[in-house]
Amino acid sequence: MIAAIDIGAWFETIYAWLQNAWANLSSDFYLNFIKEDRWKFLVRGLGVTLEVAFFAAIAGIVLGALLAIIRTTADKAGRLRFLNWLAKLYITVVRGTPVVVQLLIINFVIFSSAFIDAVIVAIIAFGLNSAAYVAEVFRSGIMSIDEGQFEAGRSLGFSYGQTMLYIVMPQAFKNVLPALANEFITLLKETSVSGYIGLIDLTKAGDIIRSRTFSAFFPLIAVALVYLIMVVVLSAGVTRLERRLRNGAR
Amino acid sequence: MAQGNPLIEVVGLKKYFGEVHALDDITETIYEGEVVAVIGPSGSGKSTFLRSLNLLETPTAGHVRMEGVDITDPKTDIDMLRQKMGMVFQQFNLFPHMTILKNLTLAPMKLQKLSEADANARAMALLTRVGLADRAGAYPAQLSGGQKQRIAIVRALAMQPDVMLFDEPTSALDPEMVGEVLEVMRNLACDGMTMVVVTHEMGFAREVASRVLFMDGGRIVEQNTPQELFEHPKSERLKSFLAKVL
Ligand SMILES: Nc1ncnc2c1ncn2[C@@H]1O[C@H](COP(=O)(O)OP(=O)(O)O)[C@@H](O)[C@H]1O
Ligand SMILES: [Mg+2]
Numbered sequence: 001m002i003a004a005i006d007i008g009a010w011f012e013t014i015y016a017w018l019q020n021a022w023a024n025l026s027s028d029f030y031l032n033f034i035k036e037d038r039w040k041f042l043v044r045g046l047g048v049t050l051e052v053a054f055f056a057a058i059a060g061i062v063l064g065a066l067l068a069i070i071r072t073t074a075d076k077a078g079r080l081r082f083l084n085w086l087a088k089l090y091i092t093v094v095r096g097t098p099v100v101v102q103l104l105i106i107n108f109v110i111f112s113s114a115f116i117d118a119v120i121v122a123i124i125a126f127g128l129n130s131a132a133y134v135a136e137v138f139r140s141g142i143m144s145i146d147e148g149q150f151e152a153g154r155s156l157g158f159s160y161g162q163t164m165l166y167i168v169m170p171q172a173f174k175n176v177l178p179a180l181a182n183e184f185i186t187l188l189k190e191t192s193v194s195g196y197i198g199l200i201d202l203t204k205a206g207d208i209i210r211s212r213t214f215s216a217f218f219p220l221i222a223v224a225l226v227y228l229i230m231v232v233v234l235s236a237g238v239t240r241l242e243r244r245l246r247n248g249a250r
Numbered sequence: 251m252a253q254g255n256p257l258i259e260v261v262g263l264k265k266y267f268g269e270v271h272a273l274d275d276i277t278e279t280i281y282e283g284e285v286v287a288v289i290g291p292s293g294s295g296k297s298t299f300l301r302s303l304n305l306l307e308t309p310t311a312g313h314v315r316m317e318g319v320d321i322t323d324p325k326t327d328i329d330m331l332r333q334k335m336g337m338v339f340q341q342f343n344l345f346p347h348m349t350i351l352k353n354l355t356l357a358p359m360k361l362q363k364l365s366e367a368d369a370n371a372r373a374m375a376l377l378t379r380v381g382l383a384d385r386a387g388a389y390p391a392q393l394s395g396g397q398k399q400r401i402a403i404v405r406a407l408a409m410q411p412d413v414m415l416f417d418e419p420t421s422a423l424d425p426e427m428v429g430e431v432l433e434v435m436r437n438l439a440c441d442g443m444t445m446v447v448v449t450h451e452m453g454f455a456r457e458v459a460s461r462v463l464f465m466d467g468g469r470i471v472e473q474n475t476p477q478e479l480f481e482h483p484k485s486e487r488l489k490s491f492l493a494k495v496l
Contacts, residue, residue: 146341148343149343149345151306151337151339152337154306154329155304155332155335155336155337155406156356156357156409157329157330157333158329158357158360158361159329171346174347
């Protein structure tokens with residue numbers, strides 16, 4: 001008998017708790033996403049995140065490739081010694097300091113007196129940061145190409161630069177594509193500190209919602225989920241691209 | 251020996267790798283229309299000699315003149331001169347990210363500014379000559395070693411060079427594929443191409459070469475027509491080398 005009563009009460013307690021939790025959740029959900037169209041706020045933040053990550057990645061790849069060419073030209077041909085020294089210094093400094101600090105320095109020291117859109121500042125900061133990592137990725141890619149490829153290009157009459165452009169870099173690029181994509185994924189996540197310079201990216205948008213609604217669970221988990229989905233989709237895309245490239249030129 | 255004009259003149263060529271004297275004062279002339287075979291033991295400097303001819307190795311001392319132009323002069327446009335000097339490597343070095351056709355058309359299009367149609371026509375004619383026209387759309391990895399080397403030869407020929415340099419073109423091949431590559435080289439020689447061929451194929455040297463250089467210790471120790479060199483070797487070093495390889 002006692003056991004039966006206990007189970008009944010217990011059941012009721014749980015039921016009430018669940019009902020209450022559901023009511024709380026749905027009102028929380030309403031409060032955080034639906035009310036005042038707050039979901040649109042997140043979408044705009046996502047737009048900023050993607051914009052910054054995309055253009056920073058392009059800047060990073062172009063500048064990183066340039067740095068890698070300088071580094072490998074110095075290693076292979078013994079030319080561009082001074083530029084190589086600068087490139088090494090640049091890479092060491094960028095890789096040796098936190099990206100948030102770099103972002104702050106670029107915003108508040110370098111562009112302190114200039115009225116430049118925070119999005120542009122973020123693109124420059126993350127692009128410069130990414131370049132240092134991409135440079136090392138490209139460098140290892142270039143170094144992995146057989147010396148015979150280089151000699152074949154030169155013996156046909158191609159200059160050093162043409163050989164790099166037509167023969168070495170396309171192969172290096174293919175070899176480092178997975179590493180490059182991982183750099184982009186890292187970059188995408190790193191842009192989440194953009195809020196430090198007043199940019200309302202995905203993370204900052206979620207955080208602002210949290211501060212308005214005083215409920216942390218939904219906005220922050222939603223933000224985390226969006227990042228996670230992007231990373232998973234990107235990773236899957238890279239795997240497919242890798243497979244296609246492998247099949248294209250076995 | 252019927253000799254044409256001097257094509258490549260090598261004067262006092264030296265190449266040191268640290269303590270190693272890979273080339274020790276070589277003076278030699280390659281004449282138009284000649285097929286010069288370079289033989290000698292491993293490490294005797296054959297590759298270094300060949301690679302100095304188009305400046306893939308920078309000489310420590312001495313001069314190399316191609317058609318009268320000193321290629322060792324820093325003011326010389328080496329890229330222009332290399333367009334006239336085709337090179338074939340032991341390891342083929344085809345461009346793996348391009349089709350066979352693209353391997354052949356890249357340099358003519360970019361360096362000689364040929365239109366794609368002209369470059370393709372030139373490439374297809376060359377591929378037909380070596381019996382590989384049907385592989386134009388394939389990638390290098392889909393070919394056998396012998397096919398790769400034949401492609402490497404016509405890739406160099408696509409630039410219409412004045413001389414072809416071969417560095418042991420058959421040494422990386424399975425024995426059954428050596429013949430097809432030597433056949434292409436033999437035809438090339440018959441067409442009058444000037445060739446310098448580093449080789450271990452004594453049969454080829456004897457049959458196709460107009461002159462054979464025997465290198466040892468970074469020097470050209472002995473040279474002659476193939477008949478004389480193989481039948482009547484003079485130096486002890488050549489005698490002992492021939493005893494080992496023949
Ligand atoms: N890049 C290099 N660095 C150091 N030593 C080298 C290099 N290339 C060749 N050598 C040395 O120079 C000598 C001649 O080499 P090589 O021309 O390749 O001979 P071969 O082609 O006749 O076998 C050898 O002792 C070799 O070890
Ligand atoms: Mg050799």
